[in-house]
Amino acid sequence: MGGAGILLLLLLLLLAGAGVGEAWRPPKGKCPLRCSCSKDSALCEGSPDLPESFSPSLLSLLFTSNSFSVIEDDAFAGLSHLQYLFIEDNEIGSISKNALRGLRSLTHLSLANNQLETLPRFLFRGLETLTHVDLRGNPFQCDCRVLWLLQWIPTVNASVGTGACAGPTALAHMQLRHLDPKTFKCRAIELSWFQTVGELALGAEAFSYQGEPHIILAQPFAGRCLILTWDYSLQRFRPEEELSAPSVVLGPRLFVLAARLWGGSQLWARPGPDLRLAPMQALAPRRLLRPNDAELLWLEGQPCFVVADASKAGSTTLLCRDGPGFYPRQSLHAWHRDTDVEPLELDGRPHLLLASASQRPVLFHWFGGRFERRTDIPEAEDVYATHHFQAGGDVFLCLTRYIGDSMVMRWDGSMFRLLQQLPSRGAHVFQPLLIAKDQLAILGSDFAFSQVFRLDPDKGLLEPLQELGPPALVAPRAFAHITTAGRRFLFAACFKGPTQIYQHHELDLSA
Numbered sequence: 001m002g003g004a005g006i007l008l009l010l011l012l013l014l015l016a017g018a019g020v021g022e023a024w025r026p027p028k029g030k031c032p033l034r035c036s037c038s039k040d041s042a043l044c045e046g047s048p049d050l051p052e053s054f055s056p057s058l059l060s061l062l063f064t065s066n067s068f069s070v071i072e073d074d075a076f077a078g079l080s081h082l083q084y085l086f087i088e089d090n091e092i093g094s095i096s097k098n099a100l101r102g103l104r105s106l107t108h109l110s111l112a113n114n115q116l117e118t119l120p121r122f123l124f125r126g127l128e129t130l131t132h133v134d135l136r137g138n139p140f141q142c143d144c145r146v147l148w149l150l151q152w153i154p155t156v157n158a159s160v161g162t163g164a165c166a167g168p169t170a171l172a173h174m175q176l177r178h179l180d181p182k183t184f185k186c187r188a189i190e191l192s193w194f195q196t197v198g199e200l201a202l203g204a205e206a207f208s209y210q211g212e213p214h215i216i217l218a219q220p221f222a223g224r225c226l227i228l229t230w231d232y233s234l235q236r237f238r239p240e241e242e243l244s245a246p247s248v249v250l251g252p253r254l255f256v257l258a259a260r261l262w263g264g265s266q267l268w269a270r271p272g273p274d275l276r277l278a279p280m281q282a283l284a285p286r287r288l289l290r291p292n293d294a295e296l297l298w299l300e301g302q303p304c305f306v307v308a309d310a311s312k313a314g315s316t317t318l319l320c321r322d323g324p325g326f327y328p329r330q331s332l333h334a335w336h337r338d339t340d341v342e343p344l345e346l347d348g349r350p351h352l353l354l355a356s357a358s359q360r361p362v363l364f365h366w367f368g369g370r371f372e373r374r375t376d377i378p379e380a381e382d383v384y385a386t387h388h389f390q391a392g393g394d395v396f397l398c399l400t401r402y403i404g405d406s407m408v409m410r411w412d413g414s415m416f417r418l419l420q421q422l423p424s425r426g427a428h429v430f431q432p433l434l435i436a437k438d439q440l441a442i443l444g445s446d447f448a449f450s451q452v453f454r455l456d457p458d459k460g461l462l463e464p465l466q467e468l469g470p471p472a473l474v475a476p477r478a479f480a481h482i483t484t485a486g487r488r489f490l491f492a493a494c495f496k497g498p499t500q501i502y503q504h505h506e507l508d509l510s511a
Contacts, residue, residue, distance in 0.1 A: 030055040050075055060084040067091055069115070073098040086110040097122045105129060113137035117166070118145035121510070130158045135176075139166035142179060144186035147510035151181050186510040189438055191452060191466060191490055195236050195501040199226065201493035204480040209270075213482040214240065215491050216256065217499060225256070230484040237489075237501060241276060257283070257294050257305055265291055265307070267326060281325045283307075289314040293385070297343035299350060299366065304329070306352060308338040316341060316354060318371065330370050333362065340385035346395060346411060353397070355383045361399070363416075379418050380407060389432035391439050391455055398441055400430040406443060408462055420461055422453075428495075431479045435488055435504050440465070442492075444476030450492070468492065473500060 031037035032051035035044040041060040044051050050068050054061065056078050063086070073096045076082065082103055088110050097120035100106070107129050111119075116138040124130065140146055142165035153160050162176035171179070203218035215228045215237070229240040256268040256277060265288045269280040283305075290311035297304050304320040315334035319326040333354050340355040350366040351374070361383050364371040377383075377399075385400040395411040396419070406424035409416035424430065426446035433440050439455040441462050450473045453462035474497025481490045481504070488504035 054079060056081065058082055062086045062088070064089045069093045071095040071099045074101055075099045077102055079103060081105050084108045087114070089113045091115055093117070095123065096120065097125075099123070100127060103127060108132045110134035111138065112161075112163075115139065117141045119149055121148040124152065124156075130156065132159050134161045136161045136163035138163060140176060141165070141167045142171045142174070142176065143168065144184055144509040146176065146179075147181055147184045147186050150176065150179055150184075153177070184510070186508065188507040188509055189436075189454070189465070190505045190507060191468065191502040192505060193469075193471065193500060194489060194503040196471070197226075197228070197237070197499040197501065199499070200495060200497065201226075201499045202477050202495055204478045204491045204493040204499070206480045206482045206491075213484045215480060215482060217491075217493055232485065235485075257307075283319060283326065284317055284328050287315055287317045287328060287331065292338065293340045295341055295343050297350060297352075300369075306332075306341050306343065308341040308354065310337050310339050310357065312337060332364065332371055342386045342388060344388045344395065347413070353386050353388075355386050355399075361386055375415050377409070377416050380409075384428060385430070387431050389434065389439060389441075392457060392460070394460070396432070396455075398430040398432050400424070400427050402427055406430045408441075410460075422451075422462070428475070428477055429479065433479060433481050433490070435481050435490070436506065442468070442479050442490075444473060444479070444492070446475045449473075450476055468500075468502065471500060473497065 030053060031042065032044070032053055034047040035042050035051050037055070040058060042054055042058055043062045045065050047066045048068060050071060058079055059081060061079070061082055061084065069091045071087070071092060071094070076085070080102060083105050085103065085106055085108070092111065092114035093116065095111070095116065100123060104126065106127055109130060109132070112134045114137070118141060140163065153162070165171040165174050165176060197217065199219045200221050201217040201219050205216050207214055207216065212229060217226045217228065219226055224242045226239055227241040228237045231238045257265070265283040266279050267281040267283055268277045270277045288307055288309055290309055291307045292310040293308040295306055297306060299320065302321050304318060305326060306316065306318050308316045312335065315331040316338045317328050318330040318332065320329045332352070333356070336359060337357040338354050339357055342353045344351050344353065346365070352364040352371055353361055354364070355361045360380055361377045363374045363376065365374045380399050382401055382403060383399045384402055387398045389396050397409040397411070397416050399407045399409065401407070401424060403425065405421040406427055407418060408420040408422070410419045422443060424443055424445065426448070427443055428446065429442070429444040431442050433442065441453045441455070442450060443453065444450045449467035449469055451467060452465045454465045455461070456463045473492050473494050475495040476492050477495045478493040479490060481488060490502040490504060492500045492502070494500065
C-alpha cells in the first residue's frame with residue numbers, strides 16, 4: 001500500500017475514533033430546543049410548540065408532557081427513516097389527516113393519553129409498515145366520526161389499542177373494539193334549491209320517453225301543460241313541448257291524459273319519437289264533469305285510467321283501453337264529490353282508495369272484473385287526498401287534511417290503522433317519494449314551510465328531515481322526482497308561486 005493509502009486509512013481511523021469516550025452530538029440545528037437527542041433518537045418535554053428540524057436519520061422520537069395542542073400537516077416531514085413515534089401524555093386535541101405523511105418506515109405509533117375526541121379519516125394512509133398503534137387514554141366521542149376507525153382496524157395487520165368511549169352518554173366507558181359499525185347511522189341527505197320554473201303549476205308528473213326522463217307540469221293559469229327535459233349542455237332543465245290543456249296526469253309512455261275542468265278531458269298521443277303530442281280522443285264527456293285527479297293502473301294486463309270527479313252530479317270513472325282508445329268501463333262512487341283517487345295493490349289484488357268531500361275514504365277491490373266496495377277508513381274525516389308507499393313489506397298510507405292533522409296509516413291485513421298524526425294546517429298534499437334509498441314524505445303547506453320527512457326503517461315512523469326553502473314554496477300542490485345525468489331532482493309544483501326544483505345530495509357524516 002502506497003503512502004497516500006496509509007494516510008487515508010489513518011484519517012478514517014481517526015474520524016471513526018473521534019466519538020469514542022464522549023457523547024454524540026447531532027449536527028448543528030438538528031436537535032430542537034427542549035429536546036435531547038442521540039444519534040438515532042430524540043426526546044422532547046415541556047415544549048409549548050411542536051419542535052421541528054430533527055435529524056433525518058432519526059429512528060425513534062418521543063414527545064411527552066408538552067403543552068402544544070395541534071399537530072398540523074407534514075409535521076414530521078423528512079423523517080422517512082423514523083420507526084418509532086410516541087406522542088404521549090400531551091394536550092393534543094387536534095391532528096391533521098396529513099400530519100403523518102411521509103413516515104413510510106413507521107412501525108410503532110402511540111397517541112395515548114391526549115385530548116383527542118376523534119381522528120381524521122385517512123390519518124394512517126401511506127403507513128403500510130405499521131405493526132403497533134396505541135390510542136388509549138383519549139376522550140373519544142363514539143359517534144359517526146369514529147366509524148371510519150372501526151372499519152379500518154380489521155383491515156390492517158397491526159395491533160391496535162383503542163381505549164374506551166368518553167361519549168355520547170349511552171356509550172360512555174364502552175371499549176371501541178366492542179362497537180359494531182353496522183349500528184352507526186352516518187348517512188344523511190339534503191335537498192337544496194337548484195332552479196326555478198317561473199310559471200305557476202297545479203300538478204307535476206315524471207315519465208320516461210326514449211330512455212330520457214321528463215317532467216310534465218300542469219299550468220292552469222297559462223292554459224297549458226309544459227314538458228321539461230334536461231339540457232346536457234346548459235346543465236339545467238328547459239321546456240321541450242307545450243300542450244293546450246290546463247291540467248294533466250301522465251299515463252303510459254306515449255299517452256297524456258289532460259283532465260280539464262272546461263272544454264272536456266282529452267287523451268293526447270305521440271305517434272312516433274320525432275313527432276309532437278296531438279289530441280287523440282275526447283274522454284267520456286258526459287261523465288267527467290269536474291275531474292280533480294286521474295291515475296294510471298293496469299287491470300288484467302290492460303292499461304286503464306281512473307278519474308276522480310268532484311262535481312255534485314259527477315261520478316268517478318274507470319276508463320280502459322279498447323282498440324285504439326280508452327272508454328268507460330265502470331262508474332264508481334257517484335254523487336260523492338271525490339277529490340282524489342289512489343290505485344294500490346293489497347293482498348296481491350288491485351285496489352282503489354277514493355277520498356271525498358262528503359264522506360270518509362272508501363277502499364274498493366278488484367273482484368269479478370269490476371271494483372267492489374271493501375271497507376272505509378273510520379278514523380279519517382275531511383281527507384283531501386291519499387298517497388301510498390311500501391317499505392319493509394308493509395303498505396303505508398299518507399292522508400292529507402287541510403284542517404287538522406294529516407295522518408300516516410299502515411295496512412294490517414284487513415284495514416288501515418292509524419300510525420302517526422302530523423300537524424298540517426293548510427295542507428293540500430302529503431306525498432311519499434322514494435329517492436335513491438330514502439323513503440321520503442313531503443307535507444306541503446299554504447301557511448308555513450313545507451316539511452320533508454324520512455322513514456326510519458327501525459321505528460317504522462316518519463321522522464322530520466328538513467324544511468323546503470328558501471325560496472319558500474307558495475301553495476304547493478304536487479311533488480315529483482327524476483334522476484338524470486347521475487343527479488337526483490325534486491320538483492315542487494306551486495299553485496300561487498313559481499315551481500321550484502331541488503337537488504338531492506347524500507352526505508357522509510363519518511367524513
